[in-house]
Amino acid sequence: MPTDKRQGTSIHDQMVYGIAVDGLTRCAHWHGENDIIAIRFHCCERWYPCYQCHAECADHPATVWPAVQRHTRAILCGVCGHQPTICEYLSGGFRCPNCDAGFNPGCASHHHLYFAD
Numbered sequence: 001m002p003t004d005k006r007q008g009t010s011i012h013d014q015m016v017y018g019i020a021v022d023g024l025t026r027c028a029h030w031h032g033e034n035d036i037i038a039i040r041f042h043c044c045e046r047w048y049p050c051y052q053c054h055a056e057c058a059d060h061p062a063t064v065w066p067a068v069q070r071h072t073r074a075i076l077c078g079v080c081g082h083q084p085t086i087c088e089y090l091s092g093g094f095r096c097p098n099c100d101a102g103f104n105p106g107c108a109s110h111h112h113l114y115f116a117d
């Protein structure tokens with residue numbers, strides 16, 4: 001069944017939008033074992049697995065979270081549904097503070113696409 005871009009996928013009671021999103025928030029672009037977080041975007045407050053999903057599905061350019069908003073719960077763990085803050089995520093050693101699932105450390109090279117310094 002094709003995924004309806006606008007409908008989204010319900011994961012831990014959150015609607016996650018994107019391309020070929022699975023039950024752990026993996027997507028068509030990032031689907032490794034540890035690609036298991038979604039990010040709430042600053043521009044639309046919608047969950048997407050990655051910036052490419054946002055670029056392909058949203059009707060507006062993405063904006064990044066300003067540094068003063070790092071207390072925002074903008075990360076969704078696809079394994080347990082916990083929502084750490086940006087600050088917790090950035091300082092958490094790429095593990096979920098709730099269930100200890102390992103997140104992809106390679107995401108660090110894309111943090112500037114989501115979070116301002």
Ligand SMILES: [Zn+2]
Pocket residue numbers: 041042043044045046054058060061062063
């Ligand atoms: Zn957006």
Ligand SMILES: [Zn+2]
Pocket residue numbers: 018019027028029030049050051052053054
């Ligand atoms: Zn994606």
Ligand SMILES: [Zn+2]
Pocket residue numbers: 077078079080081082096097098099100101
């Ligand atoms: Zn978790």
